[in-house]
Amino acid sequence: MSTAMNDPRPIADQTPPRHQTLPRPAMCRHCGLLQTIPALDDSSSASCPRCHTMLRRTHPDSLNRALAMTMAALSLFGVACLMPLMSVSTAGISLSADLFTGPERLQQRGIWELALIVLFTTVAAPFLKLLGMAYVLIGLKMSRPPRHLRRVFGWIERLRAWSMVEVYLLGVFVAYVKLVDIVHIDIGLALYALGLLILTTVAADAVLDRQAVWEEMERRGLSDESRGTNATVMLFEGRHPASCETCGKVGFLGVGSRPSCSRCGSRLHHRKPNHMARCWALVIAAIVLYVPANVYPVLTVVHLGSGAPSTILGGVEELLDAGMYPLAALVFFASILVPVLKLGGLIILMISTQFAWAGRLLDRTRLYRIVSVIGRWSMIDIFMESILVALVQFGAIATIEPGFGAISFCGVVILTIFAAEAFDPRSMWDAAASSRTTS
Template identity: 65%
Template sequence: MAFSSLVEDAPSDTTTEPHPLICRHCGLLQRVPAMTPPAVVLCARCGVTLRRVQHDSLGRCLAMTLTALLCFAIACSMPLMRVSTSGISLGADLFSGPERLTQQGIWELALVVIFTTVGAPFLKLLGTAYVLIGLRLPRPPRHLPRVFGLVERLRAWAMVEVYLLGVFVAYVKLVDMVHIDVGYAVFALVGLMIAMVAADATLDRQAVWEEMERRGITQHPPAPTPAGTAMQAGRQRTFLACETCEKVAVAEGAGPHECRRCGSLLHDRKPRGIARCWALLIAAAVLYIPANVYPVLTVVQMGSGMPSTILGGVEELVAAKMYPLAAIVFIASIMVPMLKLLGLAILLVMTQFSRDERLVDRVRLYRIIAVIGRWSMIDIFMESILVALVQFGAIVTIEPGVGAVAFAGVVILTIFAAEAFDPRVMWDAASAGRSQ
């Protein structure tokens, strides 16, 4: 039994019972102790945060989620920006960019934009509010575990903060070209971003699952908690951790096994994780070439088209002496995809060669890769805004380019590749290499 915890002295309003937990990043089976909030539990081997316990986590998260839903409703119903030049005025809202992309025949890009800026954030907020309100009812709905499991999967795809940065980049690009009026939707999006970040920061996800279990909302009757000598058997992989709710279950007999708490299928490691990650990584690397070679947009001014690649957009910002913004776009659109491709390739190669060097640093690298990939969508969001706003006929028009579709494919594939990779196999391979 091993654990590392940082607990601050504070009045106790809740107490969690000791329970086993398997680290998602190194696979170490350890027992999380009883805690009084606020508390932080760290993995004894790789240092990853296993859990944060906070005061009234569910109530505070519900308040922030309802606030976010209100801001979301305002953002969807109000104009985002209005531009005017030569007596012509055009406005855009959250839906204008996807609509314009669809009209241009690039429906794939429109689908990505509408899902990451409207669909995923709305479903995530609505699902979270539904679960937290449902847990306050005398008889909670039996399907709450399924709903909360979906919410967990949507977390990586809700990109409101990235979209806001894309709005800012679009504003800077347009400010010298046309007159711009910022709409109320931008301020609502700022409020939405703050509320969503606050909701994520205050929510103890394990507390949600434990409350469901306490109220008897489980897919199967609860099993006895592994303890005593069973904990010593962790190295023989006699226990399976649920990828959705992190519940530790005893592996009895041949599979498949189902999580008793949320109903998800249990696996010792992600099935075919190495092969799937390689396949997605190679596909992303192939798309990375046209994403940087072909134009992501074309500015048609007075009948003359000026195609612009991702690097060309950075050069334009540098030429305009907007160095901080140029650095942001360069890092997010060029460096981050390259880092993800190279970083995942390094992790895969070192794992397959059973290397045991710098395992903790490799875990940190994986966590960085898993977090930063979404920020590469800045260029895609910026383009959707520009395409919607700059449609002034023969004066100036912005049209999307095929490079944007390839670039969106790179971002999506690298996100899936990071999700497919199981960092626990690095520790397995290192252990196997030492024993040979």
């Protein structure tokens, strides 16, 4: 089964067959279409018939399989934190680095903002995400699960975009290629653990049916809704529907009311409040920071007494001069092209919404999906720099120091991530529908 259909009929109050979900109302998070997801068997999916956004994908024994994968990922993360990533040596001097060394070196050089962001995205966010997921899945197996499980799971969903282990690993690879001609490098056990961690977390995310987690919380009595309330019947009683931004449950807004989601407790809004103003402010701030991010050096490499500050574009040119064309293309795409495409894409989305353009809605929705996913990969340059600063400190032989441009560039990446989260793509469809009605 591949597509959810509009279906105004009430959901039958009955227990679904084994390995089958009940039909449920849903609102597409990308186009705002209100619809009913039909009953799904295991390994089935439902997508929006208007914009083709995936609404739900079911998996057999989802919660138990996800718990097993999450526990394995936690073990691998422990290895990655306790063991060295890489060791380098030259002229009889040896240095090693782990996940904490880069942020520590950045902080020692007074760039505490960069140190904090690297530490959060590579250690804190991934660990809290895995620990919180394990806590929720284990808690649901208890005879009386804690009521705060729904709050924990809601925060896990918010941390998902900030857990950047896979981006960090790619940054380590870029650092390795840049260092291989300067020093002797030994790969540490933590690097292999990170590779396995990424595979394990991808598998855990793939087998987890998040709606099954929320439904299990409802079944175990962790929601606030009264017993026997039929959401689909309420859907057609004239109140304004709203989809919870945290758990996706459809709720209803009365005149003058400010209700909360009955399932996760989050505040309900028909659309993200003030999303256009917030998105414009974040995009403008990112554009302002983009100038010093490309003008000022991101790092300075001194090898045997010679060297000069290097900007982002200068780093790409160095890779081209060294004949590392695939790596140069990767850094150019992630560090230069992606921020420009993301800022340009957001501007197009906002202008088209404000002018109520009715054309190419599907293409603009696809553009939003791309913009909301690719921005985090620009952190490759920041993670690479944290590794280089940690490993290359050999005095007059070879030294790498961070530059001010790295702070500005990191600010651009963070602001564009927030801007993509602030924008509400459903407003594009609302504006187009309004334009057709008035014309």
